[in-house]
Amino acid sequence: MYTQRFLTLKSFLSTSRIYYSRKMSKCTIGVGQMTSTNNKEENLNVVKRLVQEAADKKAKMIFLPEACDYLATHREEAKTLAEQLNGPLIKEYLNLAKTFKMWLSIGGFHEIVKDKNDTVKLNNCHIIINDQGNIVSVYRKLHLFDVSIPERNINLKESDDVVPGKEIVEPVQTPCGLVGLAICYDLRFPELSVLLRKKGASILTFPSAFTQLTGQAHWEVLLRARAIENQCYVIAAAQYGNHNKKRVSFGQTMVVDPWGKVIGELKTYSENVPKDEELLMVDIDLGLIDKIRMDMPVLEHRRDDIYKIIQLEKGLISPDSQESFSFAQKTILSSQAFLCTQHSFAFTNIRCVVPGHVLVASKRIAKRLEDLSADEISDLFQTVVKVQRVMETVHGANSSTICVQDGKCAGQTVPHVHVHILPRKSGDFDRNDDIYQELANHDRDDSIIRPPEEMVEEATLLRKYFYLK
Known part of the structure; x- marks a missing residue:
């Protein structure tokens, strides 16, 4: 079983120095x-x-x-x-x-x-x-x-x-x-x-x-x-x-x-x-x-506190926005989100099954995938791929588990379409598929709730990979 279910802030910042691990190819x-x-x-x-x-x-x-x-x-x-x-x-x-x-x-x-x-x-x-x-x-x-x-x-x-x-x-x-x-x-x-x-x-x-x-x-x-x-x-x-x-x-x-x-x-x-x-x-x-x-690692050394050049793509908003996001009946603060597109947003997770476990949700509240429009579905999964790439880079991973629990019987506990992105490493679980059992149970485990300041710090670091500041 994977024993370290979520990163401390110190260890997270340490892993941010590890880039996507490739063979000398x-x-x-x-x-x-x-x-x-x-x-x-x-x-x-x-x-x-x-x-x-x-x-x-x-x-x-x-x-x-x-x-x-x-x-x-x-x-x-x-x-x-x-x-x-x-x-x-x-x-x-x-x-x-x-x-x-x-x-x-x-x-x-x-x-x-x-x-x-x-x-x-x-x-x-x-x-x-x-x-x-x-x-x-x-x-x-x-x-x-x-x-x-x-x-x-x-x-x-x-x-x-x-x-x-x-x-x-x-x-x-x-x-x-x-x-x-x-x-x-x-x-x-x-x-x-x-x-x-x-x-x-x-x-x-x-x-x-x-x-x-x-x-x-x-x-x-x-x-x-x-x-x-x-x-x-x-x-x-x-x-x-x-x-x-x-x-x-x-x-x-x-x-x-x-x-x-x-x-x-x-x-x-x-x-x-x-x-x-x-x-x-x-x-x-x-x-x-x-x-x-x-x-x-020059990308990490940019003085975001001194200068900013923010890219505003189609459907993309500034990371400094004061906007908050609805996640079913919950509110996700802008400080905990690290990417927002036209129809989706990505945010840090209060309960992590593995280091780097983050979520991407539709901006419009919809219970099931079938409730989303074609444009919303396309935007959602394009955002997932973009976030997956960055999470693997940050955590030195070469694989990811991507999971959608679409409906209550599938384990969905928050009635709002969202995608779990979990960076994977060799040997992170004794049996590779144990991650699905952990994912099914993690919402009921209050021992792994992260402090808000840690989630904000993680979002701030991740935001640098999506926005030029």
Whole structure:
């Protein structure tokens, strides 16, 4: 039987230094560099060759640069060449992934859309495709490059035709770890990278088409800074060379490790070197990330008492809100909650079966799952997965028991839909399934009631993993 049913505050704070325990595993990836033009067929052939080469070299995933679909010569051509996400070019990419059993990062795809005035616009999309040939994530570029330096022949105003994205996308679980998605100019806004790290990212990606001028000045230093401050690998697939008479890209595709060391890079553009495609092969070592973060836990050292930068996602409220939550006839104070979404909230538990046992409940009082709408159910379980990931990270666990007691006969003692999340470790119970008996009995065991101040302290620590402050 597991004897320590809940953590003291001291032991909880100690376990917060333990990050998700992984074996010292490595994953081989490919990172492509190319010179896109307005010839989509030619660009696709380059992508095919890069994917083929990466597959031959046993890569699990390949990262391609921004605008790997095309770089147009003028604005109207850009709109003419754009497609929807179910168009023929995306289907080619999906087929490539499936054929070569390769995950693809399509670093910048021009998605055609219409604004509220029915005007044709574009989204600059970073798309992740799994090895089964399915799109698993789409990020639309948040920060648009509007820069004019006439004396350097730079006049780019992305916002003329591109619609800015509206949300930060959750990091994507891939064979090489949790990948946080960004595009090119996003590199200059460190808040985005910090938020992705707080959401669990092990890798930050910046597929780019940096100009020659800005690339020479800032490319490497920015990539290394993002890696160091967030203790993440940074992968930056780059466009290279002359795309047309008006556009030149810097190149220097690069991978930086979480200590800030450049572990692989390709050439920068030179007028004496013709356009070329190249593939960089590197190994991502997840164990190195864990070691660096344990040795120097910078995320825990942020001065929340001095400065705050709070992310307000769709459906997400500030952790400083004075709002309280109804849990059947009980009241959960905002100080004991650590995450609130549009339809759900997560909070610390007064009786814990194992360390890190927390609850996620629907915001609207509903007795059974069947009483929730489809949107509420979707939000509830997406929140559960998000919380599960963090609880395993905090408690050094590699598994979780997720349980819903849906109705009185199933053991539900609080008539309000809620999900139990219990981080699991090898040997935490003599018999693995004993946890269900403990869960059934724990609400009647007053000896394990936790003091309110301990629950508040735990919620305060957990909140740091969901909100940038």
